[in-house]
Amino acid sequence: MARQGEVGTRDAFDAAAADFAALGRHLWEPVGADAVSAAGSQPGERVLDACCGTGASAIPSARQVGPGGLVDAVDISGPMVAELRERSAGLSQLKAHEADVTSWGGSGYDLVQSVLGIFFFPDMEAGTRHLIGTARPGGRVAFTIWRRGAMDPAGRQLALAVAEAAGAEPPGERPKRPGDRINQPDTFATWLNDLGLSEVDVAVHERTLPMTPEIAWLLVLGSGYRGVLGDLDPDHVDRARDRYLARLDDVGLTELDATTLVGTGIAR
Numbered sequence: 001m002a003r004q005g006e007v008g009t010r011d012a013f014d015a016a017a018a019d020f021a022a023l024g025r026h027l028w029e030p031v032g033a034d035a036v037s038a039a040g041s042q043p044g045e046r047v048l049d050a051c052c053g054t055g056a057s058a059i060p061s062a063r064q065v066g067p068g069g070l071v072d073a074v075d076i077s078g079p080m081v082a083e084l085r086e087r088s089a090g091l092s093q094l095k096a097h098e099a100d101v102t103s104w105g106g107s108g109y110d111l112v113q114s115v116l117g118i119f120f121f122p123d124m125e126a127g128t129r130h131l132i133g134t135a136r137p138g139g140r141v142a143f144t145i146w147r148r149g150a151m152d153p154a155g156r157q158l159a160l161a162v163a164e165a166a167g168a169e170p171p172g173e174r175p176k177r178p179g180d181r182i183n184q185p186d187t188f189a190t191w192l193n194d195l196g197l198s199e200v201d202v203a204v205h206e207r208t209l210p211m212t213p214e215i216a217w218l219l220v221l222g223s224g225y226r227g228v229l230g231d232l233d234p235d236h237v238d239r240a241r242d243r244y245l246a247r248l249d250d251v252g253l254t255e256l257d258a259t260t261l262v263g264t265g266i267a268r
């Protein structure tokens with residue numbers, strides 16, 4: 001359930017799109033590069049990049065498949081897709097689509113990948129099954145998720161700061177999410193096996209994000225955390241920003257765990 005002032009996933013990413021691209025070189029692009037090297041596309045292949053955002057994995061994949069291949073890059077947020085179209089001008093093999101990928105009609109892909117996307121699906125398991133079903137038999141599948149504990153400390157300080165800035169009671173711990181039960185290497189591997197993939201492998205990519213004031217605030221503006229600001233008025237946002245940065249200082253959060261798990265397998 002959304003907390004007071006929060007908006008849904010699509011609205012959050014619509015609002016975040018420009019800052020999302022700015023945060024890219026610090027976070028999304030290195031995470032996307034790990035995913036692309038795990039999935040390893042060949043020239044001429046057909047790829048579905050689900051929840052593509054502004055292209056952190058879709059663009060390098062398009063370079064790998066080359067002009068004879070295809071990357072269908074799908075995102076539910078129009079502004080994210082618009083940013084991707086600008087950033088990928090000249091890569092004619094990359095087709096950017098604004099759509100809910102959990103009902104995407106394409107099929108027969110050599111590779112289906114989704115980086116930091118599947119845990120946003122309202123029904124994570126059904127949505128992920130659908131993605132797997134778009135791969136050809138024997139095609140590769142690669143999903144990236146946050147490892148347990150990654151990103152959370154920043155989210156907690158932000159939630160406390162937003163409440164403080166409104167003079168409201170501190171919120172409780174964040175509610176459990178479906179992704180929480182798969183965010184360790186063993187639980188992720190079991191889940192992918194249960195979804196019918198063979199040759200499942202989960203690789204851990206350790207990463208930290210330096211939390212300078214500039215990057216720490218960009219993390220809020222340019223990610224799903226944007227939804228926490230929801231429709232707050234500008235003064236409230238300014239106060240929340242000051243409180244958030246002061247809180248990070250108080251708790252000594254100078255580096256944020258941004259470790260990902262890349263789960264790969266073969267569709268039957």
Ligand SMILES: C[S@@+](CC[C@H](N)C(=O)[O-])C[C@H]1O[C@@H](n2cnc3c(N)ncnc32)[C@H](O)[C@@H]1O
Binds near residue numbers: 013050057101114121
């Ligand atoms: C954290 S971002 C990751 C974007 C990109 N893969 C990257 O790593 O930079 C998650 C993205 O998932 C998209 N998304 C969430 N639910 C979706 C859905 N049902 N269909 C398509 N895109 C979705 C959001 O709009 C957002 O762009």
